[in-house]
Amino acid sequence: MNTIFKTLAATALAVASTVGAAQAEGERYVLVSHAPDSDSWWNTIKNGLALGCEQMDVECEYRNPPTGDLADMARIIEQAAASGPDGIITTLADPDVLSGPIRNAVESGIDVIIINSGTPDEAREIGALMYVGQPEYDAGFAAGQRAAGDGIESFLCVNHYIAQPASTQRCQGFADGLGVELGNQMVDSGQDPSEIQNRVMAYLNANPDTDAVLTLGPTSADPTILALDQMGLAGDIYFGTFDLGGDIVGAIRDGVIEWGIDQQPFLQAYLPVVVLTNYHRFGVLPGNNINSGPGFVTADALDLVAELAGEYR
The missing domain is CATH 3.40.50.2300 (Response regulator)
Incomplete structure:
Protein backbone atom coordinates (compact mmCIF):
# COMPACT_ATOMS: atom_id res chain seq x y z
CA MET A 1 0.00 0.00 0.00
CA ASN A 2 1.48 3.41 -0.92
CA THR A 3 2.31 6.21 1.54
CA ILE A 4 -0.96 8.08 1.00
CA PHE A 5 -3.07 5.08 1.84
CA LYS A 6 -0.84 4.14 4.79
CA THR A 7 -1.38 7.61 6.24
CA LEU A 8 -5.11 7.44 5.55
CA ALA A 9 -5.32 4.02 7.16
CA ALA A 10 -3.39 5.10 10.24
CA THR A 11 -5.61 8.13 10.71
CA ALA A 12 -8.80 6.15 10.32
CA LEU A 13 -7.55 3.46 12.71
CA ALA A 14 -6.80 6.09 15.32
CA VAL A 15 -10.32 7.48 14.92
CA ALA A 16 -11.77 3.98 15.16
CA SER A 17 -9.85 3.33 18.37
CA THR A 18 -11.22 6.50 19.93
CA VAL A 19 -14.72 5.62 18.76
CA GLY A 20 -14.43 2.16 20.28
CA ALA A 21 -13.64 3.64 23.65
CA ALA A 22 -16.55 6.09 23.57
CA GLN A 23 -19.33 4.33 21.69
CA ALA A 24 -20.92 0.91 21.37
CA GLU A 25 -19.77 -1.00 18.30
CA GLY A 26 -21.77 -3.33 16.10
CA GLU A 27 -22.98 -1.20 13.16
CA ARG A 28 -23.81 -3.19 10.03
CA TYR A 29 -23.86 -1.81 6.50
CA VAL A 30 -24.84 -3.40 3.20
CA LEU A 31 -23.51 -2.16 -0.15
CA VAL A 32 -25.73 -3.10 -3.11
CA SER A 33 -24.37 -2.48 -6.59
CA HIS A 34 -25.82 -2.97 -10.07
CA ALA A 35 -22.68 -4.72 -11.31
CA PRO A 36 -22.77 -8.20 -12.80
CA ASP A 37 -20.29 -10.74 -11.45
CA SER A 38 -18.29 -10.47 -14.67
CA ASP A 39 -17.37 -6.78 -14.20
CA SER A 40 -13.91 -6.71 -12.61
CA TRP A 41 -13.94 -2.91 -12.26
CA TRP A 42 -16.01 -3.33 -9.12
CA ASN A 43 -13.17 -5.10 -7.34
CA THR A 44 -11.88 -1.65 -6.38
CA ILE A 45 -15.28 -0.85 -4.86
CA LYS A 46 -15.07 -4.08 -2.85
CA ASN A 47 -11.56 -3.18 -1.66
CA GLY A 48 -12.70 0.26 -0.54
CA LEU A 49 -15.62 -1.28 1.32
CA ALA A 50 -13.43 -3.90 3.01
CA LEU A 51 -10.81 -1.40 4.14
CA GLY A 52 -13.35 1.13 5.38
CA CYS A 53 -15.22 -1.51 7.37
CA GLU A 54 -12.03 -2.91 8.87
CA GLN A 55 -10.79 0.49 9.94
CA MET A 56 -14.12 1.61 11.38
CA ASP A 57 -14.69 -1.79 13.03
CA VAL A 58 -18.11 -2.36 11.50
CA GLU A 59 -19.74 -5.33 9.79
CA CYS A 60 -20.26 -4.99 6.06
CA GLU A 61 -21.65 -7.01 3.18
CA TYR A 62 -21.47 -6.59 -0.58
CA ARG A 63 -24.42 -7.73 -2.68
CA ASN A 64 -25.13 -7.51 -6.41
CA PRO A 65 -27.31 -9.05 -9.13
CA PRO A 66 -25.11 -11.74 -10.75
CA THR A 67 -26.18 -10.82 -14.30
CA GLY A 68 -26.62 -7.09 -13.70
CA ASP A 69 -30.41 -7.33 -13.92
CA LEU A 70 -31.85 -4.21 -12.30
CA ALA A 71 -35.13 -5.86 -11.29
CA ASP A 72 -33.02 -8.40 -9.43
CA MET A 73 -31.08 -5.53 -7.84
CA ALA A 74 -34.36 -3.99 -6.64
CA ARG A 75 -35.22 -7.27 -4.91
CA ILE A 76 -31.75 -7.39 -3.32
CA ILE A 77 -32.28 -3.89 -1.90
CA GLU A 78 -35.60 -5.01 -0.46
CA GLN A 79 -33.97 -8.09 1.09
CA ALA A 80 -31.12 -6.00 2.49
CA ALA A 81 -33.58 -3.56 4.07
CA ALA A 82 -35.60 -6.43 5.56
CA SER A 83 -32.46 -7.67 7.31
CA GLY A 84 -32.40 -4.47 9.39
CA PRO A 85 -28.95 -2.97 8.73
CA ASP A 86 -27.91 0.38 10.18
CA GLY A 87 -27.23 1.66 6.68
CA ILE A 88 -27.43 0.80 2.99
CA ILE A 89 -24.93 2.06 0.43
CA THR A 90 -26.28 1.61 -3.08
CA THR A 91 -26.15 2.78 -6.65
CA LEU A 92 -29.09 4.41 -8.40
CA ALA A 93 -28.53 2.88 -11.80
CA ASP A 94 -32.14 3.41 -12.90
CA PRO A 95 -34.39 5.61 -10.75
CA ASP A 96 -37.54 4.15 -12.33
CA VAL A 97 -36.64 0.67 -11.09
CA LEU A 98 -34.77 1.40 -7.88
CA SER A 99 -36.28 4.53 -6.33
CA GLY A 100 -39.20 2.64 -4.77
CA PRO A 101 -37.16 0.04 -2.85
CA ILE A 102 -34.64 2.67 -1.75
CA ARG A 103 -37.33 5.09 -0.58
CA ASN A 104 -39.01 2.26 1.32
CA ALA A 105 -35.72 1.52 3.08
CA VAL A 106 -35.37 5.18 4.07
CA GLU A 107 -38.94 5.31 5.35
CA SER A 108 -38.29 2.23 7.47
CA GLY A 109 -35.54 4.13 9.29
CA ILE A 110 -32.47 2.89 7.42
CA ASP A 111 -29.89 5.52 6.49
CA VAL A 112 -28.94 5.39 2.80
CA ILE A 113 -26.03 6.83 0.86
CA ILE A 114 -26.15 6.75 -2.96
CA ILE A 115 -22.88 6.06 -4.76
CA ASN A 116 -21.58 5.78 -8.31
CA SER A 117 -24.80 6.10 -10.34
CA GLY A 118 -27.54 8.67 -10.10
CA THR A 119 -27.16 12.33 -9.21
CA PRO A 120 -27.14 14.40 -6.02
CA ASP A 121 -30.64 15.68 -6.88
CA GLU A 122 -31.98 12.15 -7.37
CA ALA A 123 -30.38 11.04 -4.11
CA ARG A 124 -32.05 13.91 -2.26
CA GLU A 125 -35.44 13.16 -3.83
CA ILE A 126 -35.50 9.62 -2.43
CA GLY A 127 -34.36 10.71 1.02
CA ALA A 128 -30.74 9.56 0.96
CA LEU A 129 -28.28 11.21 3.33
CA MET A 130 -25.92 12.17 0.52
CA TYR A 131 -24.36 11.22 -2.80
CA VAL A 132 -20.76 10.10 -3.39
CA GLY A 133 -19.84 9.65 -7.02
CA GLN A 134 -19.31 11.09 -10.45
CA PRO A 135 -22.21 12.83 -12.22
CA GLN A 263 -14.09 8.40 -10.88
CA GLN A 264 -12.11 6.92 -7.96
CA PRO A 265 -14.32 3.95 -7.10
CA PHE A 266 -12.27 3.23 -3.98
CA LEU A 267 -13.58 6.45 -2.44
CA GLN A 268 -17.16 5.66 -3.49
CA ALA A 269 -17.21 2.69 -1.11
CA TYR A 270 -14.70 3.80 1.50
CA LEU A 271 -16.09 7.25 2.27
CA PRO A 272 -19.73 6.18 2.84
CA VAL A 273 -18.60 3.68 5.46
CA VAL A 274 -16.66 6.39 7.28
CA VAL A 275 -19.53 8.88 6.94
CA LEU A 276 -22.19 6.45 8.14
CA THR A 277 -20.13 5.25 11.09
CA ASN A 278 -19.39 8.76 12.31
CA TYR A 279 -23.02 9.73 11.75
CA HIS A 280 -24.28 6.83 13.82
CA ARG A 281 -21.68 7.25 16.57
CA PHE A 282 -21.44 11.02 16.81
CA GLY A 283 -24.34 12.47 14.80
CA VAL A 284 -21.99 14.32 12.44
CA LEU A 285 -22.60 14.45 8.69
CA PRO A 286 -20.86 16.34 5.86
CA GLY A 287 -22.94 19.24 4.61
CA ASN A 288 -22.31 18.55 0.93
CA ASN A 289 -22.34 15.69 -1.52
CA ILE A 290 -18.93 14.39 -2.61
CA ASN A 291 -17.92 14.33 -6.27
CA SER A 292 -15.31 11.58 -6.57
CA GLY A 293 -14.68 12.44 -10.24
CA PRO A 294 -14.11 13.12 -13.02
CA GLY A 295 -10.34 13.23 -13.14
CA PHE A 296 -8.37 12.66 -16.34
CA VAL A 297 -5.47 10.21 -16.15
CA THR A 298 -2.91 10.61 -18.93
CA ALA A 299 0.57 9.29 -19.64
CA ASP A 300 2.04 12.34 -17.86
CA ALA A 301 1.14 11.08 -14.37
CA LEU A 302 0.79 7.35 -14.66
CA ASP A 303 3.27 5.69 -12.31
CA LEU A 304 1.24 5.81 -9.08
CA VAL A 305 -1.99 4.98 -10.90
CA ALA A 306 -0.33 2.01 -12.62
CA GLU A 307 0.84 0.69 -9.27
CA LEU A 308 -2.68 0.82 -7.82
CA ALA A 309 -4.86 0.16 -10.89
CA GLY A 310 -7.53 -2.44 -10.26
CA GLU A 311 -6.88 -2.38 -6.52
CA TYR A 312 -7.31 1.18 -5.24
CA ARG A 313 -7.65 3.13 -8.54
Whole structure:
Protein backbone atom coordinates (compact mmCIF):
# COMPACT_ATOMS: atom_id res chain seq x y z
CA MET A 1 0.00 0.00 0.00
CA ASN A 2 1.48 3.41 -0.92
CA THR A 3 2.31 6.21 1.54
CA ILE A 4 -0.96 8.08 1.00
CA PHE A 5 -3.07 5.08 1.84
CA LYS A 6 -0.84 4.14 4.79
CA THR A 7 -1.38 7.61 6.24
CA LEU A 8 -5.11 7.44 5.55
CA ALA A 9 -5.32 4.02 7.16
CA ALA A 10 -3.39 5.10 10.24
CA THR A 11 -5.61 8.13 10.71
CA ALA A 12 -8.80 6.15 10.32
CA LEU A 13 -7.55 3.46 12.71
CA ALA A 14 -6.80 6.09 15.32
CA VAL A 15 -10.32 7.48 14.92
CA ALA A 16 -11.77 3.98 15.16
CA SER A 17 -9.85 3.33 18.37
CA THR A 18 -11.22 6.50 19.93
CA VAL A 19 -14.72 5.62 18.76
CA GLY A 20 -14.43 2.16 20.28
CA ALA A 21 -13.64 3.64 23.65
CA ALA A 22 -16.55 6.09 23.57
CA GLN A 23 -19.33 4.33 21.69
CA ALA A 24 -20.92 0.91 21.37
CA GLU A 25 -19.77 -1.00 18.30
CA GLY A 26 -21.77 -3.33 16.10
CA GLU A 27 -22.98 -1.20 13.16
CA ARG A 28 -23.81 -3.19 10.03
CA TYR A 29 -23.86 -1.81 6.50
CA VAL A 30 -24.84 -3.40 3.20
CA LEU A 31 -23.51 -2.16 -0.15
CA VAL A 32 -25.73 -3.10 -3.11
CA SER A 33 -24.37 -2.48 -6.59
CA HIS A 34 -25.82 -2.97 -10.07
CA ALA A 35 -22.68 -4.72 -11.31
CA PRO A 36 -22.77 -8.20 -12.80
CA ASP A 37 -20.29 -10.74 -11.45
CA SER A 38 -18.29 -10.47 -14.67
CA ASP A 39 -17.37 -6.78 -14.20
CA SER A 40 -13.91 -6.71 -12.61
CA TRP A 41 -13.94 -2.91 -12.26
CA TRP A 42 -16.01 -3.33 -9.12
CA ASN A 43 -13.17 -5.10 -7.34
CA THR A 44 -11.88 -1.65 -6.38
CA ILE A 45 -15.28 -0.85 -4.86
CA LYS A 46 -15.07 -4.08 -2.85
CA ASN A 47 -11.56 -3.18 -1.66
CA GLY A 48 -12.70 0.26 -0.54
CA LEU A 49 -15.62 -1.28 1.32
CA ALA A 50 -13.43 -3.90 3.01
CA LEU A 51 -10.81 -1.40 4.14
CA GLY A 52 -13.35 1.13 5.38
CA CYS A 53 -15.22 -1.51 7.37
CA GLU A 54 -12.03 -2.91 8.87
CA GLN A 55 -10.79 0.49 9.94
CA MET A 56 -14.12 1.61 11.38
CA ASP A 57 -14.69 -1.79 13.03
CA VAL A 58 -18.11 -2.36 11.50
CA GLU A 59 -19.74 -5.33 9.79
CA CYS A 60 -20.26 -4.99 6.06
CA GLU A 61 -21.65 -7.01 3.18
CA TYR A 62 -21.47 -6.59 -0.58
CA ARG A 63 -24.42 -7.73 -2.68
CA ASN A 64 -25.13 -7.51 -6.41
CA PRO A 65 -27.31 -9.05 -9.13
CA PRO A 66 -25.11 -11.74 -10.75
CA THR A 67 -26.18 -10.82 -14.30
CA GLY A 68 -26.62 -7.09 -13.70
CA ASP A 69 -30.41 -7.33 -13.92
CA LEU A 70 -31.85 -4.21 -12.30
CA ALA A 71 -35.13 -5.86 -11.29
CA ASP A 72 -33.02 -8.40 -9.43
CA MET A 73 -31.08 -5.53 -7.84
CA ALA A 74 -34.36 -3.99 -6.64
CA ARG A 75 -35.22 -7.27 -4.91
CA ILE A 76 -31.75 -7.39 -3.32
CA ILE A 77 -32.28 -3.89 -1.90
CA GLU A 78 -35.60 -5.01 -0.46
CA GLN A 79 -33.97 -8.09 1.09
CA ALA A 80 -31.12 -6.00 2.49
CA ALA A 81 -33.58 -3.56 4.07
CA ALA A 82 -35.60 -6.43 5.56
CA SER A 83 -32.46 -7.67 7.31
CA GLY A 84 -32.40 -4.47 9.39
CA PRO A 85 -28.95 -2.97 8.73
CA ASP A 86 -27.91 0.38 10.18
CA GLY A 87 -27.23 1.66 6.68
CA ILE A 88 -27.43 0.80 2.99
CA ILE A 89 -24.93 2.06 0.43
CA THR A 90 -26.28 1.61 -3.08
CA THR A 91 -26.15 2.78 -6.65
CA LEU A 92 -29.09 4.41 -8.40
CA ALA A 93 -28.53 2.88 -11.80
CA ASP A 94 -32.14 3.41 -12.90
CA PRO A 95 -34.39 5.61 -10.75
CA ASP A 96 -37.54 4.15 -12.33
CA VAL A 97 -36.64 0.67 -11.09
CA LEU A 98 -34.77 1.40 -7.88
CA SER A 99 -36.28 4.53 -6.33
CA GLY A 100 -39.20 2.64 -4.77
CA PRO A 101 -37.16 0.04 -2.85
CA ILE A 102 -34.64 2.67 -1.75
CA ARG A 103 -37.33 5.09 -0.58
CA ASN A 104 -39.01 2.26 1.32
CA ALA A 105 -35.72 1.52 3.08
CA VAL A 106 -35.37 5.18 4.07
CA GLU A 107 -38.94 5.31 5.35
CA SER A 108 -38.29 2.23 7.47
CA GLY A 109 -35.54 4.13 9.29
CA ILE A 110 -32.47 2.89 7.42
CA ASP A 111 -29.89 5.52 6.49
CA VAL A 112 -28.94 5.39 2.80
CA ILE A 113 -26.03 6.83 0.86
CA ILE A 114 -26.15 6.75 -2.96
CA ILE A 115 -22.88 6.06 -4.76
CA ASN A 116 -21.58 5.78 -8.31
CA SER A 117 -24.80 6.10 -10.34
CA GLY A 118 -27.54 8.67 -10.10
CA THR A 119 -27.16 12.33 -9.21
CA PRO A 120 -27.14 14.40 -6.02
CA ASP A 121 -30.64 15.68 -6.88
CA GLU A 122 -31.98 12.15 -7.37
CA ALA A 123 -30.38 11.04 -4.11
CA ARG A 124 -32.05 13.91 -2.26
CA GLU A 125 -35.44 13.16 -3.83
CA ILE A 126 -35.50 9.62 -2.43
CA GLY A 127 -34.36 10.71 1.02
CA ALA A 128 -30.74 9.56 0.96
CA LEU A 129 -28.28 11.21 3.33
CA MET A 130 -25.92 12.17 0.52
CA TYR A 131 -24.36 11.22 -2.80
CA VAL A 132 -20.76 10.10 -3.39
CA GLY A 133 -19.84 9.65 -7.02
CA GLN A 134 -19.31 11.09 -10.45
CA PRO A 135 -22.21 12.83 -12.22
CA GLU A 136 -22.03 10.86 -15.46
CA TYR A 137 -23.40 13.40 -17.92
CA ASP A 138 -21.04 16.06 -16.57
CA ALA A 139 -18.09 13.68 -16.91
CA GLY A 140 -19.05 12.84 -20.48
CA PHE A 141 -19.49 16.52 -21.30
CA ALA A 142 -16.04 17.35 -19.90
CA ALA A 143 -14.55 14.54 -21.97
CA GLY A 144 -16.33 15.81 -25.08
CA GLN A 145 -15.01 19.31 -24.55
CA ARG A 146 -11.50 17.92 -24.13
CA ALA A 147 -11.83 15.89 -27.33
CA ALA A 148 -13.26 18.90 -29.20
CA GLY A 149 -10.18 20.86 -28.18
CA ASP A 150 -8.12 18.09 -29.77
CA GLY A 151 -10.00 18.46 -33.06
CA ILE A 152 -12.44 15.55 -32.76
CA GLU A 153 -15.77 15.85 -34.61
CA SER A 154 -17.13 12.29 -34.81
CA PHE A 155 -16.89 9.22 -32.60
CA LEU A 156 -18.03 5.75 -31.68
CA CYS A 157 -19.34 5.25 -28.14
CA VAL A 158 -19.10 1.58 -27.13
CA ASN A 159 -21.88 1.11 -24.57
CA HIS A 160 -21.52 -2.25 -22.82
CA TYR A 161 -24.32 -1.66 -20.30
CA ILE A 162 -27.02 0.14 -22.24
CA ALA A 163 -29.73 -0.97 -19.78
CA GLN A 164 -28.26 1.45 -17.25
CA PRO A 165 -29.30 5.06 -18.06
CA ALA A 166 -26.05 6.44 -16.62
CA SER A 167 -24.13 4.70 -19.41
CA THR A 168 -26.10 6.53 -22.06
CA GLN A 169 -25.59 9.77 -20.13
CA ARG A 170 -21.85 9.33 -20.60
CA CYS A 171 -22.25 8.97 -24.36
CA GLN A 172 -24.76 11.82 -24.59
CA GLY A 173 -22.57 14.12 -22.52
CA PHE A 174 -19.62 13.38 -24.80
CA ALA A 175 -21.67 14.20 -27.89
CA ASP A 176 -22.93 17.44 -26.35
CA GLY A 177 -19.40 18.37 -25.31
CA LEU A 178 -18.34 17.94 -28.93
CA GLY A 179 -21.40 19.88 -30.10
CA VAL A 180 -22.71 17.04 -32.30
CA GLU A 181 -25.72 14.73 -32.34
CA LEU A 182 -25.30 11.36 -30.64
CA GLY A 183 -27.41 9.56 -33.24
CA ASN A 184 -26.10 6.15 -34.23
CA GLN A 185 -22.62 6.90 -32.89
CA MET A 186 -23.53 4.87 -29.79
CA VAL A 187 -23.68 1.08 -30.18
CA ASP A 188 -25.07 -1.52 -27.80
CA SER A 189 -22.03 -3.78 -27.61
CA GLY A 190 -23.20 -6.22 -24.95
CA GLN A 191 -20.69 -7.57 -22.45
CA ASP A 192 -19.16 -10.53 -24.26
CA PRO A 193 -15.53 -9.57 -25.10
CA SER A 194 -15.52 -11.25 -28.52
CA GLU A 195 -18.80 -9.62 -29.48
CA ILE A 196 -17.57 -6.20 -28.35
CA GLN A 197 -14.42 -6.59 -30.43
CA ASN A 198 -16.44 -7.63 -33.49
CA ARG A 199 -18.93 -4.79 -33.16
CA VAL A 200 -16.19 -2.18 -32.83
CA MET A 201 -14.48 -3.53 -35.94
CA ALA A 202 -17.75 -3.67 -37.86
CA TYR A 203 -18.64 -0.07 -36.99
CA LEU A 204 -15.22 1.30 -37.90
CA ASN A 205 -15.16 -0.66 -41.16
CA ALA A 206 -18.58 0.77 -42.04
CA ASN A 207 -17.61 4.27 -40.86
CA PRO A 208 -13.92 4.68 -41.77
CA ASP A 209 -13.95 8.46 -41.23
CA THR A 210 -14.71 8.10 -37.49
CA ASP A 211 -12.34 10.38 -35.55
CA ALA A 212 -12.50 8.79 -32.11
CA VAL A 213 -13.62 5.90 -29.95
CA LEU A 214 -15.08 6.30 -26.45
CA THR A 215 -15.48 3.28 -24.18
CA LEU A 216 -17.24 3.20 -20.82
CA GLY A 217 -14.94 1.02 -18.72
CA PRO A 218 -12.64 -2.02 -18.86
CA THR A 219 -15.47 -4.28 -20.04
CA SER A 220 -15.66 -2.40 -23.33
CA ALA A 221 -12.18 -0.84 -23.37
CA ASP A 222 -10.16 -4.06 -23.21
CA PRO A 223 -11.78 -5.69 -26.29
CA THR A 224 -11.63 -2.35 -28.12
CA ILE A 225 -7.87 -2.25 -27.58
CA LEU A 226 -7.68 -5.64 -29.30
CA ALA A 227 -9.98 -4.50 -32.11
CA LEU A 228 -7.89 -1.43 -32.89
CA ASP A 229 -4.70 -3.48 -32.78
CA GLN A 230 -6.15 -6.02 -35.22
CA MET A 231 -7.26 -3.23 -37.57
CA GLY A 232 -3.91 -1.47 -37.43
CA LEU A 233 -5.49 1.60 -35.81
CA ALA A 234 -3.92 1.38 -32.36
CA GLY A 235 -2.28 4.72 -31.65
CA ASP A 236 -3.69 6.25 -34.85
CA ILE A 237 -7.32 6.79 -33.82
CA TYR A 238 -8.22 9.03 -30.89
CA PHE A 239 -9.29 6.77 -28.01
CA GLY A 240 -10.63 7.83 -24.63
CA THR A 241 -12.27 5.76 -21.94
CA PHE A 242 -14.10 5.97 -18.66
CA ASP A 243 -12.56 4.22 -15.68
CA LEU A 244 -9.25 2.46 -15.21
CA GLY A 245 -7.88 -1.07 -15.25
CA GLY A 246 -4.62 -2.84 -15.94
CA ASP A 247 -5.04 -3.02 -19.72
CA ILE A 248 -6.28 0.57 -19.86
CA VAL A 249 -3.27 1.84 -17.93
CA GLY A 250 -0.96 -0.11 -20.25
CA ALA A 251 -2.68 1.35 -23.31
CA ILE A 252 -2.33 4.89 -21.92
CA ARG A 253 1.37 4.27 -21.38
CA ASP A 254 1.73 2.91 -24.93
CA GLY A 255 -0.06 5.88 -26.51
CA VAL A 256 -3.08 3.83 -27.62
CA ILE A 257 -5.48 5.55 -25.20
CA GLU A 258 -5.31 9.33 -24.81
CA TRP A 259 -6.89 9.47 -21.34
CA GLY A 260 -8.91 7.54 -18.82
CA ILE A 261 -11.60 9.22 -16.73
CA ASP A 262 -11.02 8.21 -13.13
CA GLN A 263 -14.09 8.40 -10.88
CA GLN A 264 -12.11 6.92 -7.96
CA PRO A 265 -14.32 3.95 -7.10
CA PHE A 266 -12.27 3.23 -3.98
CA LEU A 267 -13.58 6.45 -2.44
CA GLN A 268 -17.16 5.66 -3.49
CA ALA A 269 -17.21 2.69 -1.11
CA TYR A 270 -14.70 3.80 1.50
CA LEU A 271 -16.09 7.25 2.27
CA PRO A 272 -19.73 6.18 2.84
CA VAL A 273 -18.60 3.68 5.46
CA VAL A 274 -16.66 6.39 7.28
CA VAL A 275 -19.53 8.88 6.94
CA LEU A 276 -22.19 6.45 8.14
CA THR A 277 -20.13 5.25 11.09
CA ASN A 278 -19.39 8.76 12.31
CA TYR A 279 -23.02 9.73 11.75
CA HIS A 280 -24.28 6.83 13.82
CA ARG A 281 -21.68 7.25 16.57
CA PHE A 282 -21.44 11.02 16.81
CA GLY A 283 -24.34 12.47 14.80
CA VAL A 284 -21.99 14.32 12.44
CA LEU A 285 -22.60 14.45 8.69
CA PRO A 286 -20.86 16.34 5.86
CA GLY A 287 -22.94 19.24 4.61
CA ASN A 288 -22.31 18.55 0.93
CA ASN A 289 -22.34 15.69 -1.52
CA ILE A 290 -18.93 14.39 -2.61
CA ASN A 291 -17.92 14.33 -6.27
CA SER A 292 -15.31 11.58 -6.57
CA GLY A 293 -14.68 12.44 -10.24
CA PRO A 294 -14.11 13.12 -13.02
CA GLY A 295 -10.34 13.23 -13.14
CA PHE A 296 -8.37 12.66 -16.34
CA VAL A 297 -5.47 10.21 -16.15
CA THR A 298 -2.91 10.61 -18.93
CA ALA A 299 0.57 9.29 -19.64
CA ASP A 300 2.04 12.34 -17.86
CA ALA A 301 1.14 11.08 -14.37
CA LEU A 302 0.79 7.35 -14.66
CA ASP A 303 3.27 5.69 -12.31
CA LEU A 304 1.24 5.81 -9.08
CA VAL A 305 -1.99 4.98 -10.90
CA ALA A 306 -0.33 2.01 -12.62
CA GLU A 307 0.84 0.69 -9.27
CA LEU A 308 -2.68 0.82 -7.82
CA ALA A 309 -4.86 0.16 -10.89
CA GLY A 310 -7.53 -2.44 -10.26
CA GLU A 311 -6.88 -2.38 -6.52
CA TYR A 312 -7.31 1.18 -5.24
CA ARG A 313 -7.65 3.13 -8.54
